[in-house]
Amino acid sequence: MKHIVSWSGGKDSTATIILAHMLGLPIDLIVMCVLWFDKKRGITGENPEHIAWVYNYAKPLFESWGYKVEIISSEKDYMHYFYKVRQKSKYPEYVGKYYGWVLGGKCKMQGEKEQPIKHYLKALGKPGIDYIEYVGICADEKDRIETLMKKKGKRSLLAENNYTQPDAKRLCADYGLLSPTYGIAKRGGCWYCPNQGVPELARLKQQHPELWNELVELSQVENTITRGFKYGQTFESVNAEVDAYIENQKYAAMQMTIWDAMEE
Numbered sequence: 001m002k003h004i005v006s007w008s009g010g011k012d013s014t015a016t017i018i019l020a021h022m023l024g025l026p027i028d029l030i031v032m033c034v035l036w037f038d039k040k041r042g043i044t045g046e047n048p049e050h051i052a053w054v055y056n057y058a059k060p061l062f063e064s065w066g067y068k069v070e071i072i073s074s075e076k077d078y079m080h081y082f083y084k085v086r087q088k089s090k091y092p093e094y095v096g097k098y099y100g101w102v103l104g105g106k107c108k109m110q111g112e113k114e115q116p117i118k119h120y121l122k123a124l125g126k127p128g129i130d131y132i133e134y135v136g137i138c139a140d141e142k143d144r145i146e147t148l149m150k151k152k153g154k155r156s157l158l159a160e161n162n163y164t165q166p167d168a169k170r171l172c173a174d175y176g177l178l179s180p181t182y183g184i185a186k187r188g189g190c191w192y193c194p195n196q197g198v199p200e201l202a203r204l205k206q207q208h209p210e211l212w213n214e215l216v217e218l219s220q221v222e223n224t225i226t227r228g229f230k231y232g233q234t235f236e237s238v239n240a241e242v243d244a245y246i247e248n249q250k251y252a253a254m255q256m257t258i259w260d261a262m263e264e
């Protein structure tokens, strides 16, 4: 029987690998699926700091522990879903238009992250007989544990060893394996995710203007069904909020400088 860890690079799945290493458990494979924004141009959907950390730091470290790490790709990218043309609809005005922005709460890219790993595991044989999949679910996630118990061949090392979510984060930090995502955002995820808050989007605009410009370009595409980038809010409106936030930050920094100078 093979022992597999589904890894996202987030704290819980990373802590699962650390725990397996601490307990000396055999892990045959760590598998991760990378999401793409635009495969043709080589732009991943992952936060740039996170994906660099995965490839340059975490993966080599796990390999030095003797674990095989396989990084697979989502089949379809964001561009596919954005430019997909609607063929049928009860609203005739939608037919022949691009779908446009993926919708928060109904994100098609989530399936793109899950499906390749499902297919990969299916090829290994029967769950619980041919392989065990370790997933990053913590002891304080009761609902997720209940769902997990109903699934064949899935286990949670964190829950079995009473690690809560804060414990998992601490374990990653202790091993120097906390993704840089946690220093810059409340949660991991794609750089274009509509669930992000204004501070995260402002950081994207300031630190990765090339990615922000990708969103600007998409916002100018005509003939799309969805016009709301973030839960019905247009990209233009989100952009204005982001600019206001950046201005406020600059003003606050300037005030602090004046205050510091007065105190000296």
Ligand code: SF4
Residues within 6 Å of the ligand: 105, 107, 108, 109, 110, 113, 188, 189, 190, 192, 193, 194, 195
């Ligand atoms: S992080 Fe956001 S955009 Fe990415 S798959 Fe999840 S919901 Fe979709």
